[in-house]
Amino acid sequence: xxxxxxxxxxxxxxxxxxxxxxxxxxxxxxxxxxxxxxxxxxxxxxxxxxxxxxxxxxxxxxxxxxxxxxxxxxxxxxxxxxxxxxxxxxxxxxxxxxxxxxxxxxxxxxxxxxxxxxxxxxxxxxxxxxxxxxxxxxxxxxxxxxxxxxxxxxxxxxxxxxxxxxxxxxxxxxxxxxxxxxxxxxxxxxxxxxxxxxxxxxxxxxxxxxxxxxxxxxxxxxxxxxxxxxxxxxxxxxxxxxxxxxxxxxxxxxxxxxxxxxxxxxxxxxx
Numbered sequence: 001x002x003x004x005x006x007x008x009x010x011x012x013x014x015x016x017x018x019x020x021x022x023x024x025x026x027x028x029x030x031x032x033x034x035x036x037x038x039x040x041x042x043x044x045x046x047x048x049x050x051x052x053x054x055x056x057x058x059x060x061x062x063x064x065x066x067x068x069x070x071x072x073x074x075x076x077x078x079x080x081x082x083x084x085x086x087x088x089x090x091x092x093x094x095x096x097x098x099x100x101x102x103x104x105x106x107x108x109x110x111x112x113x114x115x116x117x118x119x120x121x122x123x124x125x126x127x128x129x130x131x132x133x134x135x136x137x138x139x140x141x142x143x144x145x146x147x148x149x150x151x152x153x154x155x156x157x158x159x160x161x162x163x164x165x166x167x168x169x170x171x172x173x174x175x176x177x178x179x180x181x182x183x184x185x186x187x188x189x190x191x192x193x194x195x196x197x198x199x200x201x202x203x204x205x206x207x208x209x210x211x212x213x214x215x216x217x218x219x220x221x222x223x224x225x226x227x228x229x230x231x232x233x234x235x236x237x238x239x240x241x242x243x244x245x246x247x248x249x250x251x252x253x254x255x256x257x258x259x260x261x262x263x264x265x266x267x268x269x270x271x
Contacts, residue, residue, distance in 0.1 A: 051105070051137055058104055062113070062131060063151045065095030070129045070155045073120075076243040077157060080198040083120035083127060086227055087242060089113060092131070107134035107146055125157030174257045177250055183260045186269035192252055195234045196243070201226045210234045221245035 069091035073083060093101055093110050102109045117130040129152060136146035174183040175192060184192055199207065204215055209232070217226070218238040230239040231248060238247055 107136040
């Protein structure tokens with residue numbers, strides 16, 4: 001009987017404690033304190049995950065753009081054995097997208113991408129590409145933490161396009177230009193290849209083309225001041241900032257010899 005009486009007292013004490021003033025407030029206060037710590041930590045974890053995905057996306061974008069730019073630079077070094085660092089950087093930025101670069105977490109935006117340690121070996125024909133950049137997280141509470149990254153790789157020099165049956169082995173195939181008066185049997189004929197030279201801009205005013213004329217700015221690829229070095233041809237009248245300018249291209253078409261009407265053969269490459 002004594003045990004039963006004690007249990008009844010304990011039960012009555014618990015009910016009185018639960019119904020006491022302020023008991024519900026203490027319970028709600030404990031939940032509020034837990035939420036005040038848990039929700040910010042959860043949001044911070046989600047934010048960190050987003051930044052990790054963004055950092056990985058930027059690294060992949062820069063690497064892919066650098067590889068594409070290096071392939072184009074390799075074609076240029078086949079003509080002029082000099083790696084144009086400015087053009088390489090511009091191609092990387094264009095490959096990523098200027099808006100994407102400027103709105104990203106890259107420290108300095110497009111100016112933060114550095115390619116100055118890249119170089120080309122004329123002895124081995126290999127190009128060494130090294131891209132440096134810094135990523136800064138916009139977290140003022142933690143002092144805007146940042147990290148430096150480097151993407152580097154090596155690429156072989158350009159050795160020309162693959163011959164897919166349109167070379168010298170097919171005697172029925174000849175090569176013509178848009179305004180040329182003759183056809184060519186050799187796609188590497190000197191008349192089909194523009195003689196492009198890379199010269200310092202400082203001494204350009206003293207140079208003349210084969211007709212004795214001076215070189216003027218190309219409206220297609222020279223915006224503002226010219227680069228330290230520019231591209232010219234012996235027969236052209238313009239200087240260029242980019243080897244991919246249409247002013248430095250000559251359209252060559254491979255056609256059947258039977259389709260050539262009114263054109264004679266080139267004396268240099270036609271048998």
